[in-house]
Amino acid sequence: MQVKLSALGKRYNFEWIFRNLDYEFSAGNIYAVLGHNGSGKSTLINTISGFLLPSEGQLSFSHQNATIPVEEIYRYLSYAAPYLETVEEFTLTEILEFHTRFKQLRQISVPELIDRMRLQKSRDKYVKDFSSGMKQRLKLGLAIYTEAPLLLLDEPTTNLDQEGIDWYLEHLHQNKQDRLIIIGSNISHEYSFADERLHITDYHPVAKK
Numbered sequence: 001m002q003v004k005l006s007a008l009g010k011r012y013n014f015e016w017i018f019r020n021l022d023y024e025f026s027a028g029n030i031y032a033v034l035g036h037n038g039s040g041k042s043t044l045i046n047t048i049s050g051f052l053l054p055s056e057g058q059l060s061f062s063h064q065n066a067t068i069p070v071e072e073i074y075r076y077l078s079y080a081a082p083y084l085e086t087v088e089e090f091t092l093t094e095i096l097e098f099h100t101r102f103k104q105l106r107q108i109s110v111p112e113l114i115d116r117m118r119l120q121k122s123r124d125k126y127v128k129d130f131s132s133g134m135k136q137r138l139k140l141g142l143a144i145y146t147e148a149p150l151l152l153l154d155e156p157t158t159n160l161d162q163e164g165i166d167w168y169l170e171h172l173h174q175n176k177q178d179r180l181i182i183i184g185s186n187i188s189h190e191y192s193f194a195d196e197r198l199h200i201t202d203y204h205p206v207a208k209k
């Protein structure tokens with residue numbers, strides 16, 4: 001998977017969030033998108049996911065030498081972020097079975113994934129009754145263990161305790177081969193192992209490059 005940003009810009013109303021962003025992301029690498037609160041990390045990741053349209057510039061994707069149109073990129077990605085909700089009315093088992101009707105898991109069954117997420121005791125519990133840390137582990141488990149060449153993680157350790165953070169690091173590292181991973185963060189333990197760092201503030205219109 002390759003993602004190329006050419007002179008990319010995004011604005012809301014009259015406010016440019018980032019502009020003149022040229023960058024290339026390549027499979028096999030982990031990238032950290034860094035910046036303070038409100039600097040535009042989520043906006044960039046949402047634009048890469050195809051959820052938001054850029055205001056100017058080009059976004060292009062290719063996978064295994066084939067060009068992927070932006071409207072098809074959702075088929076190739078998995079995504080965990082605080083603002084992406086899970087279906088609260090399902091039990092854990094139901095939500096995983098529902099998910100696998102649309103997306104394949106990475107050579108792991110639903111019961112095995114529940115074990116890996118260390119949520120065995122909650123397999124029949126409704127997601128609405130999960131603690132915030134359990135919900136985050138579910139979101140991360142689904143994103144990391146979905147068969148997708150592009151993995152987008154925004155603020156991945158939100159609501160996780162130290163055990164949850166260790167779990168995130170262990171499972172991300174076990175599942176990073178050949179994927180393109182982009183992490184939006186401003187907490188070093190979430191991204192300290194990244195191969196490349198993109199500072200979104202370098203692309204603020206007022207910033208000097």
Ligand SMILES: Nc1ncnc2c1ncn2[C@@H]1O[C@H](COP(=O)(O)OP(=O)(O)OP(=O)(O)O)[C@@H](O)[C@H]1O
Binds near residue numbers: 017036041186
């Ligand atoms: N739908 C929207 N309409 C108008 N402005 C928006 C909208 N979404 C985000 N913004 C603005 O865009 C800027 C960047 O927000 P964004 O959520 O991308 O930042 P962030 O770096 O991810 O922040 P955080 O670390 O707090 O999550 C902020 O000034 C925010 O107010």
